[in-house]
Amino acid sequence: MAETNTFSARTNDPAWMAELERMYDRGTFACLDSLGLHPGLRCLEAGAGGGSVARWLAERVGEVVATDLDVSLVAAGPRLHPRQHDLEHDDLPEGGFDVVHARLLLEHLKDPAAALAKLYAAVRPGGWIVVEDMNWAATHPLPGPGEEIFLAVTSAMRRWLQGTGSHPTLGARLPRLLRGLGATDVGCEGRAHLIEGGTPTAATMVQSLLRRFGPLYVHFGLLTERQVTDGIAWGADPECAGFSALLMATWGRRPPAGTGEGVSDHSGQPEHR
Numbered sequence: 001m002a003e004t005n006t007f008s009a010r011t012n013d014p015a016w017m018a019e020l021e022r023m024y025d026r027g028t029f030a031c032l033d034s035l036g037l038h039p040g041l042r043c044l045e046a047g048a049g050g051g052s053v054a055r056w057l058a059e060r061v062g063e064v065v066a067t068d069l070d071v072s073l074v075a076a077g078p079r080l081h082p083r084q085h086d087l088e089h090d091d092l093p094e095g096g097f098d099v100v101h102a103r104l105l106l107e108h109l110k111d112p113a114a115a116l117a118k119l120y121a122a123v124r125p126g127g128w129i130v131v132e133d134m135n136w137a138a139t140h141p142l143p144g145p146g147e148e149i150f151l152a153v154t155s156a157m158r159r160w161l162q163g164t165g166s167h168p169t170l171g172a173r174l175p176r177l178l179r180g181l182g183a184t185d186v187g188c189e190g191r192a193h194l195i196e197g198g199t200p201t202a203a204t205m206v207q208s209l210l211r212r213f214g215p216l217y218v219h220f221g222l223l224t225e226r227q228v229t230d231g232i233a234w235g236a237d238p239e240c241a242g243f244s245a246l247l248m249a250t251w252g253r254r255p256p257a258g259t260g261e262g263v264s265d266h267s268g269q270p271e272h273r
């Protein structure tokens with residue numbers, strides 16, 4: 001399968017971005033809130049997409065640089081500064097931010113570990129990094145009608161992601177990768193959604209994906225045409241339900257200056273300036 005990486009990372013479709021925000025913002029905001037961030041911190045929102053997290057940070061925390069290959073969906077505001085930026089190829093200021101966040105970005109990049117290291121280096125000593133990526137190993141159907149087609153479709157989606165150069169289980173590796181960089185106070189949590197047939201989430205996450213990518217899944221032998229049709233029908237049937245992939249939020253802190261990389265003061269709180 002060609003490494004096109006076309007799944008969603010480089011197509012900022014407003015409806016798709018809105019659905020991601022509807023599903024994941026609540027948990028992201030709770031996670032960021034739990035770090036006890038205080039006003040006046042400088043933030044980087046990488047792979048900002050529709051910009052909801054960047055707006056939240058600008059309202060609650062401080063100046064925000066929101067980067068993306070395509071920042072057309074992020075309106076500039078008094079504390080919000082959209083910047084076109086390619087995390088794979090462009091530099092970031094070393095230690096330039098108190099808080100760095102990236103959701104559903106690293107898993108789409110060729111070398112997620114290298115991109116994570118670049119984000120980590122952009123954290124000021126004592127600051128926080130929060131990265132969120134999927135673990136597709138965790139999808140499963142609810143017992144009942146449509147179990148088999150749910151398994152077939154989610155397996156095809158996962159293999160498709162892998163084949164196009166994405167990393168569908170990256171979420172589960174994030175804590176280890178962050179610790180390997182020297183981060184302290186590392187923690188993680190996984191959030192899943194119950195996708196129920198007949199709901200807007202099933203329409204976006206199952207039906208529209210199958211309509212868009214189904215012909216490619218068939219072309220590459222991941223699903224039959226019949227399975228694509230059955231999968232679309234699954235998304236409309238209120239009797240069918242299954243758990244989405246887990247979005248693994250992982251956070252860690254760059255050790256404050258003077259403590260040495262990898263040595264935690266275990267305070268669990270960001271350093272106040």
Ligand SMILES: C[S@@+](CC[C@H](N)C(=O)[O-])C[C@H]1O[C@@H](n2cnc3c(N)ncnc32)[C@H](O)[C@@H]1O
Pocket residue numbers: 008009010011012017020021046047048049050067068069070085086087088089102103104105108109
């Ligand atoms: C799946 S979307 C997630 C958007 C947003 N973070 C969210 O969770 O709602 C992935 C985003 O990463 C951006 N992106 C992909 N490759 C990138 C790169 N190399 N550098 C910066 N942004 C990139 C895409 O343009 C897109 O906005």
